[in-house]
Amino acid sequence: METPIAARSLDRLPKAHLHLHFTGSMRHPTLVELAGEHGIHLPQALATDWPPKLRATDERGWFRFQRLYDIARSVLRRPEDIRRLLREAAEDEREAGTGWLEIQVDPSGYAALFDGLTATLELILDAARAAERDTGVGIGVMVAANRTRHPLDARALARLARQYAGRGVVSFGLNNDERRGRAREFEAAFRIARRAGLISAPHGGELQGPRSIRECLDELEADRVGHGVRVVEDPHLVERVATQGVTLEICPTSNVALGVFEQMEHVPLRRLFDSGVPIALGTDDPLLFGPRLVEQYRIAREVFGFSDPELAELARMSIRASGAPESLKKEMLAGVDSWLAEEPGAAPAG
Template sequence: MLADSRSVTRAVETLPKAHLHLHFTGSMRPSTLVDLAERHGTRLPASLSSPSMITLSPDERGWFRFQRLYDAARACVRTADDMRRIVLEAAADDAAEGSRWLELQVDPTSYAVHVGGITPALEIVLQAARDATALTGTHVAVVVAASRTRHPLDARTLARLAARHADQGVVGFGLSNDERRGDTAEFAGAFDIARDAGLACVPHSGELLGPDHVATTLDALHPDRLGHGVRSGEDPALLQRLVERGTALEVCPTSNVSLGVYPDLARVPLRQLVSAGATVALGADDPLLFGPRLAAQYVSAREDHGFDDAGLAALAKASISASRAPAEVKRALHAEVDDWLAAPAAETGTGRVTV
């Protein structure tokens, strides 16, 4: 039976959690994007001027529209100050929603032309992450991401850059963009570099494409986590393989619906994945385009999938466990989740996600 939104429940915004799937440009506040566009004289598509959820078709045409909007937003980020602002605001927004550990994903190539190269671009983000950690109390770490749309040698360059900054706040290496582009196996060398440096390997897989793509990603890239991975549930044997490997899934429900993977939030197979024993970390992906941020993903777990407060606490603990936070930080955050669950419940608003 689904949880009654009118029942007495604990606020998801005060639940300590980790946020492991948030993209740099996609984390922007709509108001910040409008401000940057005006400042730099850039014209924005109308759909980027408000925080409403964008719904796209699940085919390449839908992805093309998504990419066009994302590129339009990215074109408004022109200076080091713009980059710092995005990191600081992302941390502040996460802190307001109970996120205590944020792993922000960025491709430095996208901003290098404005700040003198990929190394300065990454170092601007890393310094902003340190500043944001101090200001907000939410620890901000960085995942360097390569794009499937570029050559695998470019990914190796970024992996070496990430490895050189592994002791300065970089905790992982990812592979993003359209899963239908590029040959996954050709990116294995980049992930070997990242793995040898002790970085988490967190490629996107299993959202736009199904279980076969996930299996290929497991075999070729040996990931610690999968960006999305939600369609693993279509193959029970594959899902069990993920469980046995301990490969966590960064599930982003509103992204899944916006990109047309599922028709509504209730169809996202969150309960199936958790019931199978998968480690699931809820994420917001690109709230600039998809609308809801992190807390709303937990609201959906409650409202659409019947997770009670104990179930939400388990999801929060799973996100913390799947993070690259130090062991002592994980222990402390797990204890804070226990405190949240032990505290008296209070009547709260539902923060209902609408599509």
């Protein structure tokens, strides 16, 4: 894809990144380096044949995707590994023009190494604060439950997230394979999180259709839905999402890599935008998919024909839907207006 000559620089457009998984944010060279330090053998798909060829629309494909993710997570063994991951993620976001990063993590995946759930979350929050100071990128943490585990585990995570609401935790999520845990089973956990003032942001409408999204809205009172792209299968639900102002965290590269859509042109980004649905572009897991956030905006521009005013509105949508402090939101929104006021071609293309 080629960037138009007279285009505003996408890496200068202030934006919020709301759909980025913790392990999946790791740089590939960092994965390889840490694996070597810890004596962990990486399969070819994570080493020499990176990024891996993936497809997760069937159980076997999802298992392979999850296995690769788990291997990647296993290289994070020391507190300094956690700190490095967050610092480098923030550096990458700064290069993309991101003013606010909301990174999602299930502390359960690291608890055995770092003295339990509470100590793990405190380590992550401390690392996030350090990365924020070093880079100037605001960072909020989404505590995310795993829908393949028992709903009681999700309640424990919700209570943990509640303890740190206002102290770095800004949202509560639900991830993993939709086919193995319906959203409605986690209503109690999300009720705990909502009462603590946390944003409700479960995954839905990726591997399953409109029913998945409807349960996120009806049972979990979602403010945002991770992915949500299969909402297009129900026009009435599209209208409802637009009317209620529920933001969909759309990750074009991920959707194609995992086989949700066969080609990039099939991702319903333009259709949903034109229908008035709020959208926050995200990357999901760039460690496994490759492209990072600026590339998602470039896809919107070059594949779906988004004009610069429309790209600016995408950025505004991401900022408004974020858990960033109001003062930072105002600053970033003003930055979007300034970006749009620039003459096209005034800066190197992003």
